[in-house]
Structure formats: C-alpha cells, structure tokens
Amino acid sequence: MKLLPHEHARLVESAIQAAQAAGELPAFAIPAIEIRPPKKAEQGDYACAIAMQVAKAAGLNPYEIAEKIVKHLPTAEFVGSVEAIKPGFINFRLSEDWLRAQVEAIIAEGEALYTLDLGKGKRAQVEFLSANPTGPITVGRSRGAIVGDSIARMLEAAGYTVEREYYFNNAGKQMHDLGNSLRIRYLEALGRPVEIPESDFYKGEYLIDFARDLVAERGDALANEDWKPFKEYAEQKMFEWIKATLKRLDIHHDVFFNENSLYDSGAVNETLAALEAAGYVYRATQPEASGDEDNEPAEDSGKGMATWFRSARLGDAKDRVLLKSDGTPTYTLPDIAYHLNKFNRKFDLLVNILGADHGAQYKVVQYGLRALGIDPAPLHVIIIQLVRMVRDGKEVKMSTRRGVYDTLDELIDQTSADVVRYMLLARSPDSHLNFDLNLAVKQSNENPVYYIQNAHVRCAGIFREAAGRGTDDAGADLSHLGEAELRFIRKALELGDIIEVSATNLEPHRIAFYAHELASVFHPIYDEVRALHSDIAPEVARARLRFYRAAQVVFRRVLTLMGMSAPERM
RNA sequence: GUACCUGUAGCUCAGCGGAUAGAGCAUUUGCCUACGGAGCAAAGGGCCGGGGGUUCGAAUCCCUCCAGGUACGCCA
Known part of the structure; x- marks a missing residue:
C-alpha cells in the first residue's frame, strides 16, 4: 500500500516545479519535502510546511508560495481537498471515497499489511541479548531482548531479510567461574565438606539445582574432576533455559555465535x-x-x-x-575480530543492542575497526538504558553473581508474555525506565495491553456473533460507511509511516504508542457504530461488518509486529 | 574528573525544527435492557530543570550551569 507522506510529497514537488516552469515561482533548490499528519483534525489529514522553509530562498511570503503550490498541484485519487493556510501551511484532506476503498485494500493485504520495500531484499543482522550463559535472563536484560527482537520485526516489515544473532563466550573467566561454582555445589550435593568462596563464585540457587541433577545423572563420578566438565554441563543447561524463556516471548535467534x-x-x-x-x-x-598530564604512570601495577x-x-x-x-x-581483541567477521558476512545493515553498562565498549570496537581501515558506519549500536526495578516504591537491586535476581521467567509467570513485551517496548531505549513490579503484576485496567488487545477481541466477538446470526460481510457496499469509520481508516493508514520511521530510526517503541492511539480511535467507534443491532439495515450492517473485518486485520498486524498475541476472546 | 543517557501534568512516559505541548494512570463528574463495561463522554492539572544563543518559527538544534543514572579493570 501507498505511504501517503511520500505520495503527497511527490505532488508538492511537481507542483513547485510546475509553478517554477510557469514563472510563478522563482528558481530555488527544493529541499526534502516533509509531510505529516498535523496535530489537529481541523488542520486536515496531512500537512506540509515547505512554503515557510523556502520563503527566504524564494523571496516571497510563505502564504503566497503555498497558494502557488496548491494552484499547480496535480490531481491524485487519494486527495479530497487542498488548502493553503495562514502562515504558509498546505493542508491536505483525503478523499472519502478513496478512504472507503482502503477497507478492501487492507483486507486484501492481510497479515502482510504495510510490508514495505524499504529494505528491498537487503540483509540485516540484529545482535541482541549477547551475554555469557552464567545465569537465567534477568528482568533487566530482557529489555534488550524485547527491543532487539522488535527492531528485527520492524526491519522485516520494512522489507529486510533479518538474522537475529546471539554472541557469547564460553571460554573466558566468567564461564570458568561458573564451572567452578557448579563443581563446588556438586561436591556439596555429594555431602563433601566445601567452602563457599567469597568472590568469583555464582551464588544463584539454580546451580544448586543443577548440582542435584548432576548427582542424579552421574553420581559421584565427577568428584575428582576439575571445573571443565562442570562448565560444559552448566553451559548446556543454561542455554536450554535461556532459549526456553525466550520462546515464551516468541523470540528466536537464528545464530548463536561462539x-x-x-x-x-x-x-x-x-x-x-x-x-x-x-x-x-x-x-x-x-x-x-x-x-596528557593526567596520564600519570599508574603506580606499579x-x-x-x-x-x-x-x-x-x-x-x-x-x-x-x-x-x-x-x-x-x-575481551577487546576477540570483540574486534568478531565485528570484522560480521562485516565480512556482507550484511547491508548491522544493529547491535547493548545495555548502558556496556555502552563504552562498543567505541573501542569502533576504534579497532578504524585502525584497520574499516568505516564502522554500517554498524548501528543501540544503547539501552538500564531498567530500575521498583517494588513497593523501593528499588530492587539485582546481581547474578550474588544470587539476587528477578528472572524474566518469574515476571512472565506473574503477568504474561504480552504484558512483559509491551511494557518493555513502550519506552524509548534512551529512557531510564522504572519497572514497577507491583503494577506489572496487577493486571488491572491500568494496563494498556488489555486495552489494545480488547480492540481485536471486540472485532472477533462481532464475527462470532454474526456467524451465529447467519449474516456476513460478503459483497458489502462501502458507501454506507460513515465519518466515524473513516476516522479509523485514516489512523490505520498511518501504520505504514510508523513502520517506515521505526525501521529507519531503529525506534520500535513508536509502534507501541501507535497501537494505543489506534485502539483509542477504535473503541468509541465500536460503542457508536453498531453492526448487528436490529435497527441497522442489512446493507449498512454488511458494510460495517466489512469495516470491522479490516479493523481486525490492522490490530492483528500491529500486535504481531510487537510480538504479542491477538486473542479472539479474553 | 572524563564520556554517554536523562530532566515535559501528582505518577509513568510520548512528542522525527512547525500551527493552541499530548497520552495512560491517579483525581472529579456523568453514561450500563445492544457485537464482552478490561468500555464510553467530560473536567481539572504545565515558567517543557535554569540561563544564553541559532531560526520566520525551539520541548526539539548549539553553548553553559544545575540535578539524577551509567560506564570508565591486564572482568565480559
């Protein structure tokens, strides 16, 4: 389907050229033309401020320029009316007949609604959640997982072929410590006298469980082994756990790079x-x-x-x-080598999601690439600010090593995968988000997830009911759709722009806000525009059913883009 | 101290140089014989951290100051 801002921009550009050719506007370089929906509905569906931007170069007042542009504007089926307004805005209104026709266009696109050709078969790689498998996924780290997977989904919608990658190191000190920690837990499980080290030891209870499993499987056969077999065992178990947790969120990595x-x-x-x-x-x-004077030699290291x-x-x-x-x-040297490897795999776009605690490291990698004569520009690093867990108004500190952690599994258990995805997605990656554990667990109407999903549920409910009454939307005459329905269609047609901007700027949180806006346009219509009431004439009912069919398609698409379920009933 | 991020309604947060700065929650007031009320309608609530600057136009860009977060290891 068309991206309306681009379509309008094309019209404006040719209008300027036509006006210049006719001598009604002086020659000037035409800047990039931005078209976007204005804040107020009275200001039309799409607005353009180009006249004010070029006023100085043209040597004319903006309103005059806007008028000339409107005068030379080519016709287009989607344009209902155009107007030049006070300071110099050009306000477009969509054709209502064209809007009605979009109901069929949306239904025809279905699950592929607004799949763009921005990526035109280009390959993108999104690396996220990369961390050594020393413990279960914490709530803190899950933000990067959700953002990473959501970016991948937006890029797919934009037309890219996307690979999701998880980078880990099973050879370093952390994994050595993990193996050794399990070894000690294992000996403990065998009843041998052990001393729990103060440092370099993973205190999480999961290692006690692993040790118990290991004793059950192997008895005391490993009692005299060093850390290595324990590391192997712990690594395997941890990855099973991590993958199982991710699966609950519908997150799947294509490549685990060791x-x-x-x-x-x-x-x-x-x-x-x-x-x-x-x-x-x-x-x-x-x-x-x-x-530099501050580079004083470190006292004998x-x-x-x-x-x-x-x-x-x-x-x-x-x-x-x-x-x-x-x-x-x-870690610096293999990190540089790893990024060289990524570049050699010829992706068109590389995205790397890192937590703020690793934010400095990527710069070292960039220096490494530069030192080797490689431009690191294709590599986009998204720094996710840390999540501050709050319970009962107080911050909950987490540390895998100290064994104090809130796992993502626990959070999903207490809420749902959909709630977790939405709450962690609906914030800019730059925001330092407070995750209110009390609120997340609440499942009350304070939660926008239900509001959005309920829109889909309501559509589904209509068709359940319609089926029971033997009515359907076949052969609907869409001219029966009214102003309220068109309001929703206008909003639905913004989805393409949201996908474009989210994918281009790697800002997936936009879809979360859009989803809520779309639902808030929908619900009043649902209240007002009845499809199955006995007072409704059959041909009107048919048209409205067709409308709700399209609405359901849009909500399903939006929910899927966020990695959430589109429930039929709640 | 240096680098990065943040500061917008009581709270949590949107706002990609444009028109009178928005949403949810919370608060207050109205709506339930209808496709599930997890809903709808409405109200109040703001020196956009302070101060300079650029611009026809700044919450948005630049400088500076203040406050908070994070990182600055021969850990990853």
Missing part, C-alpha cells in the same frame, strides 16, 4: 597481526604516556608485560589492553 570459533579459525591472531601491521600495537607494563592497543591515537580516552601479561586476550 567466540571460541574466532580462536579456532585463527581470526583472533589475524586481527592482532593486522592491528600490529597498522602500527597500533605495542608491548609495555603500562600504557604509553600520551602527553606489578602486572608485567602486556600488549596494548594504541586506541588513544584515534580519540579514545586511553589505550586498551589486547593481551594480558599472561598472554591471554582480553
């Missing part, structure tokens, strides 16, 4: 060599003096020779360690 493969393939060493060849690597016990990345030369606050003094890499 950092280890970058070592196996030699990519890590190659990356180091490339950085070295580019002159960005040196060996020292501490970073080079950069000339006692750490020995490390290998450093001269990232400060590219603008970083300081140089970073690539290889520790024991010769093993820090």
Whole structure:
C-alpha cells in the first residue's frame, strides 16, 4: 500500500516545479519535502510546511508560495481537498471515497499489511541479548531482548531479510567461574565438606539445582574432576533455559555465535597481526604516556608485560589492553575480530543492542575497526538504558553473581508474555525506565495491553456473533460507511509511516504508542457504530461488518509486529 | 574528573525544527435492557530543570550551569 507522506510529497514537488516552469515561482533548490499528519483534525489529514522553509530562498511570503503550490498541484485519487493556510501551511484532506476503498485494500493485504520495500531484499543482522550463559535472563536484560527482537520485526516489515544473532563466550573467566561454582555445589550435593568462596563464585540457587541433577545423572563420578566438565554441563543447561524463556516471548535467534570459533579459525591472531601491521600495537607494563598530564604512570601495577592497543591515537580516552601479561586476550581483541567477521558476512545493515553498562565498549570496537581501515558506519549500536526495578516504591537491586535476581521467567509467570513485551517496548531505549513490579503484576485496567488487545477481541466477538446470526460481510457496499469509520481508516493508514520511521530510526517503541492511539480511535467507534443491532439495515450492517473485518486485520498486524498475541476472546 | 543517557501534568512516559505541548494512570463528574463495561463522554492539572544563543518559527538544534543514572579493570 501507498505511504501517503511520500505520495503527497511527490505532488508538492511537481507542483513547485510546475509553478517554477510557469514563472510563478522563482528558481530555488527544493529541499526534502516533509509531510505529516498535523496535530489537529481541523488542520486536515496531512500537512506540509515547505512554503515557510523556502520563503527566504524564494523571496516571497510563505502564504503566497503555498497558494502557488496548491494552484499547480496535480490531481491524485487519494486527495479530497487542498488548502493553503495562514502562515504558509498546505493542508491536505483525503478523499472519502478513496478512504472507503482502503477497507478492501487492507483486507486484501492481510497479515502482510504495510510490508514495505524499504529494505528491498537487503540483509540485516540484529545482535541482541549477547551475554555469557552464567545465569537465567534477568528482568533487566530482557529489555534488550524485547527491543532487539522488535527492531528485527520492524526491519522485516520494512522489507529486510533479518538474522537475529546471539554472541557469547564460553571460554573466558566468567564461564570458568561458573564451572567452578557448579563443581563446588556438586561436591556439596555429594555431602563433601566445601567452602563457599567469597568472590568469583555464582551464588544463584539454580546451580544448586543443577548440582542435584548432576548427582542424579552421574553420581559421584565427577568428584575428582576439575571445573571443565562442570562448565560444559552448566553451559548446556543454561542455554536450554535461556532459549526456553525466550520462546515464551516468541523470540528466536537464528545464530548463536561462539567466540571460541574466532580462536579456532585463527581470526583472533589475524586481527592482532593486522592491528600490529597498522602500527597500533605495542608491548609495555603500562600504557604509553600520551602527553596528557593526567596520564600519570599508574603506580606499579606489578602486572608485567602486556600488549596494548594504541586506541588513544584515534580519540579514545586511553589505550586498551589486547593481551594480558599472561598472554591471554582480553575481551577487546576477540570483540574486534568478531565485528570484522560480521562485516565480512556482507550484511547491508548491522544493529547491535547493548545495555548502558556496556555502552563504552562498543567505541573501542569502533576504534579497532578504524585502525584497520574499516568505516564502522554500517554498524548501528543501540544503547539501552538500564531498567530500575521498583517494588513497593523501593528499588530492587539485582546481581547474578550474588544470587539476587528477578528472572524474566518469574515476571512472565506473574503477568504474561504480552504484558512483559509491551511494557518493555513502550519506552524509548534512551529512557531510564522504572519497572514497577507491583503494577506489572496487577493486571488491572491500568494496563494498556488489555486495552489494545480488547480492540481485536471486540472485532472477533462481532464475527462470532454474526456467524451465529447467519449474516456476513460478503459483497458489502462501502458507501454506507460513515465519518466515524473513516476516522479509523485514516489512523490505520498511518501504520505504514510508523513502520517506515521505526525501521529507519531503529525506534520500535513508536509502534507501541501507535497501537494505543489506534485502539483509542477504535473503541468509541465500536460503542457508536453498531453492526448487528436490529435497527441497522442489512446493507449498512454488511458494510460495517466489512469495516470491522479490516479493523481486525490492522490490530492483528500491529500486535504481531510487537510480538504479542491477538486473542479472539479474553 | 572524563564520556554517554536523562530532566515535559501528582505518577509513568510520548512528542522525527512547525500551527493552541499530548497520552495512560491517579483525581472529579456523568453514561450500563445492544457485537464482552478490561468500555464510553467530560473536567481539572504545565515558567517543557535554569540561563544564553541559532531560526520566520525551539520541548526539539548549539553553548553553559544545575540535578539524577551509567560506564570508565591486564572482568565480559
């Protein structure tokens, strides 16, 4: 279906050109023409402020320009009327006949409603939730999962082929600690005397459960093993858990990328060599003096020779360690190698969702790519601000390591997958959101999720009832649709713009707000425009049923875009 | 201290340089013989953190100050 802002912009552009050709407007460069729905309904369905933008260049007053544009505007089937208004706005009103016809267009598109060709078969990758499987998904981390998956859905709607990727490292210290923690829990489960370490230990109860399972499966066969088999076991169990949790939210990753493969393939060493060849690597016990007075030599770190990345030369606050003094890499080096690998896979668009606590790290990766002569521009990093969990008005602190956490599973249990998705989606990623656990659990009418889903339920209810009465919407004459129904169709036709803007700016929260607006346009109509009442003439009823058929299509599409269910009844 | 993010209604938050700044919740007042009232109608509530600037036009862009969050490790 058409994206109306673009359609209108095209008209305005040719009108300006026509006016210039006719000598009624002077020659000037035409800037990008923006068309959008105005705030007030009286101001029309779509408005354009171009006349004011070009007034100076044209040397005319804006209203005069607007009038000339209107005069030369080509006709189009979707335009009902056009008007030049006071300061210099051009206000468009959609043709009512054309609007009515959109009911059929919407139904015809169905589940693919407003699938755009913005991505035109381009490939996009969205990486999200990447973290080592050391514990269950916490509520805090789930925000990135929902935003990531929602961005993927918006990109798919925009026409991209999307891959969802999860990057993890099962070879580092965290996983070593996890294995060792399970080993201790295992010995504990066997009744052996153990001491729970103060640090480098995962205290979560899930490891006690894993240990019990392991004893049940293997008895004391592993009593003399080191951390490794325990790490393998914990990793496998954790991934099963993580995937099961994600499945409840209808989130599925296409690729689980293991950092280890970058070592196996030699990519890590190659990356180091490339950085070295580019002159960005040196060996020292501490970073080079950069000339800044604050770069005072750290008092003897006692750490020995490390290998450093001269990232400060590219603008970083300081140089970073690539290889520790024991010769093993820090996360920075494989991270750079990983991104090289991503770039080599030739995606047209790369999106990476990171929590604010990792917000600084991506810059180091960008410096790494730059050092290798790669422009990091195709990589879009979305920094998600942290979620502050609030219960009873007080903040709830979470830490996987200390074993204090609210799991996403618990939250879904207490509310629903739909509620969790909506509440975490309906905020700009930049906002530091307070997640009120009391409110989320409430399931009352304070919750917008039900308001939106109820619109779909009401449509479904109409057709259940209609089927019972033996009436249907076949062969409807849409001229019976009134002003109220057209109000909804106008709003529904904005969905395409929402998808375009959300996908282009990677701002999926827009669809959540749109969904609520759409529902708030719908509900009064549902109240007012009866389809099955005995007073309603059959041909009018048929047309209204057709309208509700289209409304249901739109709500189903919107809910699906948000990864939510479209219930038939509640 | 440096970098990033935030500051808009009592609360939680939208607002992609345009017209009189919006929504939900909460508060107050009306609507239930109809497709599920988890609904509808209406009201009150705002120096858009402060101050400068750019612009025909600023909540939006720039500078600065104030307040809060996060990160600044040879952890990831």
